[in-house]
Amino acid sequence: MPDIPFVIEQARPKHVRNIVALYKNVWGEMANLLGPQLTQHRQASIRTIAQWIHGDPYFVALTDKQVIGVAGAEPCHGTVHLVHMVVDSRFRKHGVGAALVEHIENFAHEINANKVWFDTHPELYDAIRLYEELGYRNCGFFKQHYWGIDIVLYEKLL
Secondary structure: OOOOOOEEEEOOHHHHHHHHHHHHHHHHHOHHHHOHHHHHHHOOOHHHHHHHHHHOOEEEEEEOOEEEEEEEEEEEOOEEEEEEEEEOHHHOOOOHHHHHHHHHHHHHHHOOOOEEEEEEOOOOHHHHHHHHHOOOEEEEEEEEEEOOEEEEEEEEEO
């Protein structure tokens, strides 16, 4: 596939509407896998996403000012929880996800965190493959965790 030029920057209020639209599309594509409650939670409102990016660092991937990916970093007890990461399906396999994870890891290093961790659905095979290629290791499993959905945990020690 041809390279897609994109940049990563910290999410700002001007990005909120585009993040909402991206979450709606990506999580909507996975609704049959995630179930209605988790899908609804991930398809957050403008107000909720504005609160998320105000409270914690979120990074957006942009191409031609279009938000094509997003990921958040929640610092907690010397770790960073990677949250709400998505990449527009049209821009996957172009390095966008890896670049977002790299920004989360750089943030974690800046605050002297000892690890980055996240949870994901065990059937998101392409995403899991990417995370494992980036050095993340499966460290746990929650059966019927979020609204009855199984969740797998991953971590990378820094």
